[in-house]
Amino acid sequence: MVLKYYASSHLSGGGGIVALVLVEKQILFEHVRVDMAAKEHKTPEFLAMHPFGQVPVIDDDGFILYESRAICRYLADKYADQGTPGLFPKDLKERALVEQAASVEFADFYPALLKVLVAKMQRDVPADQQAAVDKALAEFTKTLQVYEGILGKQKFLAGDQVTLADIFHLIYAPLLAENGVDIMTSTGPNVARWWNELISRPAWVKLKAEGIQSTV
CATH class of the missing domain: 3.40.30.10 (Glutaredoxin)
Incomplete structure (x- = not known):
């Protein structure tokens, strides 16, 4: 079947x-x-x-x-x-590194990203919307700066090979550019290289x- x-x-x-x-x-x-x-x-x-x-x-x-x-x-x-x-390696230690990076995506990257999207996509456009967007972007930038350091040492989040931990970031992060936020390519060269490689996969x-x- x-x-x-x-x-x-x-x-x-x-x-x-x-x-x-x-x-x-x-x-x-x-x-x-x-x-x-x-x-x-x-x-x-x-x-x-x-x-x-x-x-x-x-x-x-x-x-x-x-x-x-x-x-x-x-x-x-x-x-x-x-x-x-290698998307989900069999080796115990390699898989643990994938799960570590996937946990970071879920617990750190995604919540910070969500705050940016919620602030940016407010339909009633409150008077302090830009302040809310700026605050959310500042918090998200801190997360991406940690990513910048990690990705300065290796090609992908769990090592030098793309894994599910990287792919999981494609759930919501593409919505940033769709809403006029280019933070994924402007925070640092390592994050930009990693992100461009992900979204350019054939x-x-x-x-x-x-x-x-x-x-x-």
């Missing part, structure tokens, strides 16, 4: 990184498009797969899994011997240009 990948048609959020791992690992899959506007993710059938009614979800021959980071780990582990190597560029397509 071909793996079924339930997600919207847009390359964004958690669905985007799962699509990227599917392509990087050369996994055959059927993209089952979920119409969020029509609330297909809130139907009883979908809620039976994901009790919170969110995307993405995969069905791998009857094994149902949700939450994008968990899905990426599962796919990279199961298909370790095909496609891009699989990501192809997905951005063509959208998510079934490979069966």
Whole structure:
């Protein structure tokens, strides 16, 4: 049975990184498009797969899994011997370094990033919005300065090879440039080099240009 990948048609959020791992690992899959506007993710059938009614979800021959980071780990582990190597290494110490960097993304990078996006995307445009944006950017810059130091010693966050820890940053960070914030390429040369390399990966560029397509 071909793996079924339930997600919207847009390359964004958690669905985007799962699509990227599917392509990087050369996994055959059927993209089952979920119409969020029509609330297909809130139907009883979908809620039976994901009790919170969110995307993405995969069905791998009857094994149902949700939450994008968990899905990426599962796919990279199961298909370790095909496609891009080393996304989730088998070696205990190498994997620990990936988990360390992934934990930093979730606990440090993402919360600081979210504050910037929330401040920047306020629809009612409060009088002190710019002050809120500046404060959030200052906090986020501190996080990126730590990244600058790490990436000055190695190519990627867990070593000299791209891993899931790097890919996880593509969940929300692309929204910064879309909202006129160029902090990912202006904080320092090491972060800029790393970020440009991530967003220039052929699989990501192809997905951005063509959208998510079934490979069966």
